[in-house]
Amino acid sequence: MQIKRVRHVRRTAITTLSLTACLLSCSAGADDTSGGVGTRDTSRSSSVTATADDAVRETATGPDPAASPGPELVRDAFAGLQATLNDTCTPASGDCAYFLGRVHEEVMGLDAAMKADPKGPDHFPEPIAWIAGLRTTLDGDTSTENLETHRTELIGVRDRINVWMQDHPDDYQ
Structure with a gap:
């Protein structure tokens, strides 16, 4: 059962990172105000990466046990x-x-x-x-x-x- 949990966590982490990479590549140049190719707002990409890191951490540790589930x-x-x-x-x-x-x-x-x-x-x-x-x-x-x-x-x-x-x-x- 523990092995399944580890595999699930790895798959979820890989999926999260893949989605983050796609999001970053899609948003590259979206905030480009200088007209240069390949420039982007690095503060936005770092916040997206931080969000992805948080998601991976939560997936690895599981949801907050104090959170009560909804119906x-x-x-x-x-x-x-x-x-x-x-x-x-x-x-x-x-x-x-x-x-x-x-x-x-x-x-x-x-x-x-x-x-x-x-x-x-x-x-x-x-x-x-x-x-x-x-x-x-x-x-x-x-x-x-x-x-x-x-x-x-x-x-x-x-x-x-x-x-x-x-x-x-x-x-x-």
Whole structure:
């Protein structure tokens, strides 16, 4: 899980730096008042770089833990889970590792969002209980082999959460 976080941080940092480079190249000469080629306002580029550095730092350390999430976090987490609904895999094949890992990650992300939601975890009692049961079943082992062994439980929790959320549209619209 830690390796995935590091990869995610690296990808986000690279994307942020790439976007910053594009922004700088697009804005080069935009404030050019002298008519010279290639001149630009260096104070603006340094502030853009500082902003990009701040974004990379925040990405590397994660969001401010004191910040309370908005209701859109449950909505976004549920959308990620729904994106797995039409996918499937064949046990013991290469496609199961990614698929089951993604379903597990989306379920756990939704659990965290529900627990952090301003309405409180008591607003989502059934999904949180189902996810707790899944955690017990998996016993902390998120290896492909264990996820494949408990594939039915994992997919079942995903599907029950989907049905529950469909009956509570105010939580995801």
